[in-house]
Amino acid sequence: DAGVTQSPTHLIKTRGQHVTLRCSPISGHKSVSWYQQVLGQGPQFIFQYYEKEERGRGNFPDRFSARQFPNYSSELNVNALLLGDSALYLCASSLTLLRDEKLFFGSGTQLSVL
Amino acid sequence: RKEVEQDPGPFNVPEGATVAFNCTYSNSASQSFFWYRQDCRKEPKLLMSVYSSGNEDGRFTAQLNRASQYISLLIRDSKLSDSATYLCVVNGGNFNKFYFGSGTKLNVKP
Numbered sequence: 001d002a003g004v005t006q007s008p009t010h011l012i013k014t015r016g017q018h019v020t021l022r023c024s025p026i027s028g029h030k031s032v033s034w035y036q037q038v039l040g041q042g043p044q045f046i047f048q049y050y051e052k053e054e055r056g057r058g059n060f061p062d063r064f065s066a067r068q069f070p071n072y073s074s075e076l077n078v079n080a081l082l083l084g085d086s087a088l089y090l091c092a093s094s095l096t097l098l099r100d101e102k103l104f105f106g107s108g109t110q111l112s113v114l
Numbered sequence: 115r116k117e118v119e120q121d122p123g124p125f126n127v128p129e130g131a132t133v134a135f136n137c138t139y140s141n142s143a144s145q146s147f148f149w150y151r152q153d154c155r156k157e158p159k160l161l162m163s164v165y166s167s168g169n170e171d172g173r174f175t176a177q178l179n180r181a182s183q184y185i186s187l188l189i190r191d192s193k194l195s196d197s198a199t200y201l202c203v204v205n206g207g208n209f210n211k212f213y214f215g216s217g218t219k220l221n222v223k224p
Contacts, residue, residue: 033212035214040216041216041217042118042201042214042215042216042217043158043201043214044214045211045212045213048211056211058211090157090158100145100146100163100205101146102148102160102163103158103160103212104160105157105158105159106157107156107157108157
């Protein structure tokens with residue numbers, strides 16, 4: 001079975017541009033979460049979606065938005081890119097929203113903002 | 115104050131050594147705890163969940179102290195392949211938010 005897949009793997013953008021990152025969860029998983037990992041830090045929670053509804057939001061500006069589609073895949077959008085948005089963006093899928101639910105991560109999208 | 119705090123290391127140990135990592139969390143309402151492993155430039159992967167009674171998986175033992183809001187990971191008989199960054203992960207009390215520590219880097223030397 002395929003794991004969590006993310007695209008693209010790498011992306012280079014300039015300040016002010018917009019970016020869309022994509023994620024397909026493990027088959028049967030209904031929850032997708034997005035995390036930002038800056039070099040040398042642990043992943044930081046951005047959003048969680050379950051059954052196409054936003055169920056959680058981290059401390060990120062409104063430039064960050066996301067959505068989940070009927071097939072449970074998800075997109076993360078970032079507008080008006082800043083240099084500080086350069087990071088590894090990780091998507092994680094889980095079966096449900098239970099507290100002890102394990103997260104399965106994709107290999108991430110490395111975003112560089114110049 | 116950060117939700118989850120870890121000693122960044124690095125911990126440099128010889129093969130066969132026993133090494134312990136600690137982690138503290140700030141939200142007393144947290145209910146779920148995990149250790150994840152992250153290799154350089156790769157995605158985090160679940161190592162083990164942490165239960166109140168403590169749990170063991172081969173050479174790895176995890177402990178939780180709710181009173182002190184403290185989690186530990188013990189690795190016995192370290193292997194070269196254990197070299198990685200170990201991330202402490204805590205559920206934020208709300209079931210849909212997980213907080214990661216900055217990670218503790220382990221280097222196992224021959």
